[in-house]
Amino acid sequence: MLSYLVRRIPSAVGVLFAASFLIFLMLRLIPGDPVDALAGQDATQESRDAIRADLGLDKPFWSQYVSWLGGLFRLDLGQSYRIGGDVGDLLRNGALNTVVLTVAALLIALVLALVTSLVAVIRDSRWLNAALNAVNTIGLALPTFASGLLLVLVFAVVFPLLPSGGTPPEGYLARPDISVQYLLLPAFCLALPVWAGLSRFLTEALRSQLRQPYITTARAAGVSRTRLVVRHALPNALPSAVTVLGIQVGTLLGGAVLVEQIFTWPGLGSLIELAISGRDYPVVQVLLLLSVAVFVVTQLLTDVLQAWLDPRIRIGGAR
Amino acid sequence: MTTSRQLTRPKALAGLGLVGFVLLLGLVGPLLAPYGPLEQIEGANLVGPSPSHWLGTDEVNRDVLSRTLSGIRLDLLVVFVAVPVGAAIGVLTGLLTAWWNVADVLTQRIFDVVLAFPTLIFAIALSAFIGPGVWTIAIVIVALEIPVFGRLVRTSVRTVREMPYVEAAQVAGAGPLWVLRRHVLPNSLEPLTVQLAVSMSVAVFIEAAMSFLGIGVQAPNPSLGSLIKDGTTLMYDAPFLALGPLALVLVLVLGLLLISQSLSEAHRD
Numbered sequence: 001m002l003s004y005l006v007r008r009i010p011s012a013v014g015v016l017f018a019a020s021f022l023i024f025l026m027l028r029l030i031p032g033d034p035v036d037a038l039a040g041q042d043a044t045q046e047s048r049d050a051i052r053a054d055l056g057l058d059k060p061f062w063s064q065y066v067s068w069l070g071g072l073f074r075l076d077l078g079q080s081y082r083i084g085g086d087v088g089d090l091l092r093n094g095a096l097n098t099v100v101l102t103v104a105a106l107l108i109a110l111v112l113a114l115v116t117s118l119v120a121v122i123r124d125s126r127w128l129n130a131a132l133n134a135v136n137t138i139g140l141a142l143p144t145f146a147s148g149l150l151l152v153l154v155f156a157v158v159f160p161l162l163p164s165g166g167t168p169p170e171g172y173l174a175r176p177d178i179s180v181q182y183l184l185l186p187a188f189c190l191a192l193p194v195w196a197g198l199s200r201f202l203t204e205a206l207r208s209q210l211r212q213p214y215i216t217t218a219r220a221a222g223v224s225r226t227r228l229v230v231r232h233a234l235p236n237a238l239p240s241a242v243t244v245l246g247i248q249v250g251t252l253l254g255g256a257v258l259v260e261q262i263f264t265w266p267g268l269g270s271l272i273e274l275a276i277s278g279r280d281y282p283v284v285q286v287l288l289l290l291s292v293a294v295f296v297v298t299q300l301l302t303d304v305l306q307a308w309l310d311p312r313i314r315i316g317g318a319r
Numbered sequence: 320m321t322t323s324r325q326l327t328r329p330k331a332l333a334g335l336g337l338v339g340f341v342l343l344l345g346l347v348g349p350l351l352a353p354y355g356p357l358e359q360i361e362g363a364n365l366v367g368p369s370p371s372h373w374l375g376t377d378e379v380n381r382d383v384l385s386r387t388l389s390g391i392r393l394d395l396l397v398v399f400v401a402v403p404v405g406a407a408i409g410v411l412t413g414l415l416t417a418w419w420n421v422a423d424v425l426t427q428r429i430f431d432v433v434l435a436f437p438t439l440i441f442a443i444a445l446s447a448f449i450g451p452g453v454w455t456i457a458i459v460i461v462a463l464e465i466p467v468f469g470r471l472v473r474t475s476v477r478t479v480r481e482m483p484y485v486e487a488a489q490v491a492g493a494g495p496l497w498v499l500r501r502h503v504l505p506n507s508l509e510p511l512t513v514q515l516a517v518s519m520s521v522a523v524f525i526e527a528a529m530s531f532l533g534i535g536v537q538a539p540n541p542s543l544g545s546l547i548k549d550g551t552t553l554m555y556d557a558p559f560l561a562l563g564p565l566a567l568v569l570v571l572v573l574g575l576l577l578i579s580q581s582l583s584e585a586h587r588d
Contacts, residue, residue, distance in 0.1 A: 011431075018432045023444075030448050141520070141572040143527050146565055149551050153558065254437030258528055272440065273532065276447045288444055292435045 004307050005300070012296045019292040020072075024065050027281050034081055034279045055081065068285070077286050082278035083271075087286055090271060097167055098267035101259070102252045104183050105190035110245075112191070113199040121206040122229050132199075139196030144255050148189040148262040155185060165264040186263040190255050194248045201244045205237035212236075239310040246302030250295040331581035337574030341567060345395045348388030356389035356541050357381065365557050374563040377549060387563050390541035393453065394571065397526045398519045401457040405464025406515055412465060413472030414503065418480070418495050427473065430466035438463060438521075439528055446534035453542075456535050460522050471514055475507035509582070516579030520572045527568055543568050 035057065039048050052058045056067065071078055077087035120132050142150075156164035165186075168179040209215065210233055218232055257269035264270075268287060275283035353371075354360060363376040374383035416422040436444070442459045449455055479485055479502055488498055523543075529535030530544030531551075538545070543564045550561025 014428070015431050015435055018428065019435055022432060026444065026448055137573065137576060138569075141569055141576055143524050143568060143572075145528065145531050145551075146547065146568065149554065149561070153554065157555065250435075251437050254439035254441075257439050257443070258531070261532065272443060276443055279447075284444070284447070288436070288440065291437050291440045292432075295435045295437065 005304050008300055008303055012300055015296055016289070016293060020069065020289050021065070023285050023288045023292075024068060027285055028061060028064075030279070034281060038081060072286075072289075078282040080275075080280050080283050082280045083274060083283060087282050090283060091268070091286065091290070094266065094268040094271040097265060098253070098256055098260070098269065100172060100183070101186055101190065101265060101267060102249075102256060104187035105194065105252065106249065108187055109191040109194035109198060109248075112195045113202055116195075117199045117202040117206060118229060118234070120203050121210070121233070122226050132203075136196050136200055139192050140200070142192070144189060144193065144258045145262055147192050148186070148259060151185050151189055152262070165262070167265060186259050186265055189262070190252065190259045193255070194245075194252070197248055198241065198245055202237060202241045205240055206233050209233035209236050235309070239306045242302055242306050242309060246298050246305075250298045253291045253294055328581050328585065330577050330584075334574045334577030334581065337570050338578065339574075341391060341571045341574070342395060342399075344388060344567075345391035348391060349385075352382075352385035352388045354382040354385040356386045357539055358385070365553070367557070368559055375557065375559050377557075377560060378553060383546070383560060383563060386541040387543070387546055387567065390543050390546050390564065391567060393536060393540075393542040394523055394526055394544075394568075396453075397456055397460060397522050398571070398575075401460040402464055402515065402518050402522050405461035406468045406511075406518065408461070409465040409468030410472050410511065413469035414476060414499050416469075417473040417476035418499065423473070426469065430470055433462065433466045434470075438525065439532075442525065442529050443532070443534060446529070451534040451537060453536055453540075456526050456529050459529070460525055463525075464518055467518060468511070468514065471510055472503075472507050475510070476503050479503045479506050513579050513583045516575050516582060520575035520579070523568060523572050523575070543571075 034055070035048055035052050039051050043051075049058070056064060059067075068078070075088065077091065079085070080087050080090060083090060116132055116136075120129055139147075152164050155162045162181050162185055166182065168175065168182045170178070172179045206229060210229070215228060215232060218228055223232070253268070256267060257272065259265065260267045260269035261273070268290070271283065272287045272291075274280075275287065349356075359380045360376060360382060361380070363372065363380050363382075365378055366372055366376045368375050372382050372384065374387060376382055377386070412426060416426040433441075438459075441463070442455075445459055445462070446455045449458065476499070480498070482502075485498055485502055488502065493501075526535060526542060527544035527547060530542050531548045533548075536542040536545045546564035547561045547568070550557070550564070553560055
């Protein structure tokens with residue numbers, strides 16, 4: 001198990017390094033000088049030079065890149081240009097909100113996907129299938145911001161049951177019941193496409209497992225349909241479903257940008273927008289690298305989880 | 320089963336019908352539109368849907384139906400031009416590089432890095448680089464589709480080149496280009512058509528999301544995404560503004576999804 005993980009690490013690290021270089025290069029090539037934005041229009045040449053030296057922007061490209069990378073390893077992410085403060089602090093504040101949101105969304109998506117696909121396959125009724133299929137397709141076809149707006153419109157405006165946006169005012173743990181109210185709409189909105197994709201895939205995977213000979217044998221031995229699906233088909237359908245889930249988790253951070261915008265949720269998605277519009281390089285480059293890192297780590301975890309669920313991969317080694 | 324036969328299934332026909340409807344609206348609609356997309360109508364401020372303004376008017380007195388009809392064109396451009404261009408470049412890159420090991424490893428690593436960025440974050444970063452606008456949307460979509468299609472084709476090149484009949488062709492003197500064109504491409508056509516439909520629906524999302532975040536189509540020009548954004552800023556006063564463009568996005572994506580689903584179902588059967 002461990003050696004399986006170790007074998008996959010080098011290429012992940014390679015992608016991260018390449019991405020860090022690409023991000024750094026791209027931000028240096030962007031037209032527009034952060035010094036202009038900071039110094040204002042009537043700044044003298046001396047004060048501009050002072051700001052430039054202060055930010056380390058007078059050094060050659062390579063030396064800037066190396067010192068940035070060095071800082072990353074020491075967890076010193078530098079100072080923000082525009083938003084103000086330590087980049088590490090900004091990140092911590094945003095990360096908590098985004099992690100709470102994405103984890104909640106993931107849980108909702110997972111539970112819903114398992115329940116809907118299991119029920120659909122076990123009951124196997126024509127009307128239920130058609131209804132689930134319709135809801136599912138709408139979930140896939142509805143852009144995140146559109147579903148978010150509809151949710152706000154229905155549950156916060158027409159029927160004022162839930163807050164239309166923002167994070168719980170007293171933190172997440174002070175009043176869990178209130179936190180749930182704040183989380184419900186944005187998390188559900190973020191979960192919708194993940195649920196739709198996953199449940200479609202899982203239903204299909206379960207059905208194709210049910211056509212296998214071992215299921216026929218089990219059925220002949222008198223195993224009930226529920227047990228057939230849950231105990232026999234599900235374990236065999238899970239490994240490939242994990243891959244699908246992994247790809248979708250990697251894209252959650254992108255979806256979070258939209259959801260955080262709609263529900264005024266002060267997380268990393270809002271931070272990246274703010275930072276890019278303010279040409280706040282230190283914040284932007286760390287956030288971009290972080291989003292790549294999340295994706296790469298998710299892929300690694302997916303592979304490991306898949307190996308854990310499927311002994312054939314675990315023992316067979318590299319695919 | 321051939322692609323043309325798959326496309327005559329009821330599900331595929333429904334999908335083609337929906338996409339065709341939006342296509343027709345986009346092509347003919349602006350000619351029939353009662354007003355110009357930027358025309359301001361005196362005394363028609365935030366009027367609700369009525370016989371003279373089917374989808375109402377916005378806060379600067381423009382007819383939303385006329386704006387929607389003209390906004391469809393941008394989405395059609397993204398769906399039917401940007402995606403195929405990216406797909407074509409991706410297929411060519413995948414075909415040509417997969418055959419030679421060094422080029423293959425190199426391009427696959429580049430694809431890995433590009434695909435490691437979440438789409439929307441990649442779009443935001445790129446828009447900081449080249450500025451917001453229609454071209455940014457097109458470039459984001461092309462840049463995104465190249466690795467998606469490149470990787471898909473690469474897999475079939477790798478599988479097909481191990482086949483005995485390809486070996487036989489090579490022994491008979493066939494060069495790599497001939498093998499790629501005659502054996503690999505026809506074999507990868509089915510997954511490619513499915514991916515094309517999926518990518519097209521994703522492209523509608525990307526346009527809408529980018530315009531919604533303000534890094535896509537810029538005011539006063541309409542696109543389905545920017546019209547939805549305009550509508551949402553006035554959601555409490557005039558909830559009808561976003562409905563028309565939103566419905567069209569749904570119809571377009573739904574149609575493309577139905578096509579891709581029926582293609583992949585037929586592929587599987």
